[in-house]
Amino acid sequence: MKNSKQDTTLSEKDALQDILDCExxxxxxxxxxLLEGSCKHFRKExxxxxxxxxxxxxxxxxxxxxxxxxxxxxxxxxxxxxxTEKFSKVKKQLAxx
Numbered sequence: 001m002k003n004s005k006q007d008t009t010l011s012e013k014d015a016l017q018d019i020l021d022c023e024x025x026x027x028x029x030x031x032x033x034l035l036e037g038s039c040k041h042f043r044k045e046x047x048x049x050x051x052x053x054x055x056x057x058x059x060x061x062x063x064x065x066x067x068x069x070x071x072x073x074x075x076x077x078x079x080x081x082x083x084t085e086k087f088s089k090v091k092k093q094l095a096x097x
Contacts, residue, residue: 013069023057
């Protein structure tokens with residue numbers, strides 16, 4: 001069975017989601033390379049690429065959000081306060097260790 005172009009073409013939303021997923025995956029590869037790199041020059045280049053990739057990922061996210069494809073719910077202040085307190089306690093515990 002032969003697929004037509006219409007059957008294989010991604011919608012704008014699907015294409016942007018695919019790009020966003022790829023950018024996120026690439027971020028994880030750069031992070032792993034940065035953690036494992038033992039040469040200063042290599043680490044510097046990886047960090048530069050990581051930063052550029054982070055900017056690209058955020059631009060794609062903004063485009064998706066502007067088109068209504070990626071809805072973000074603001075966190076409730078109570079939830080933010082709870083997590084801030086939780087991680088403050090952990091930070092204090094780590095400092096004492």
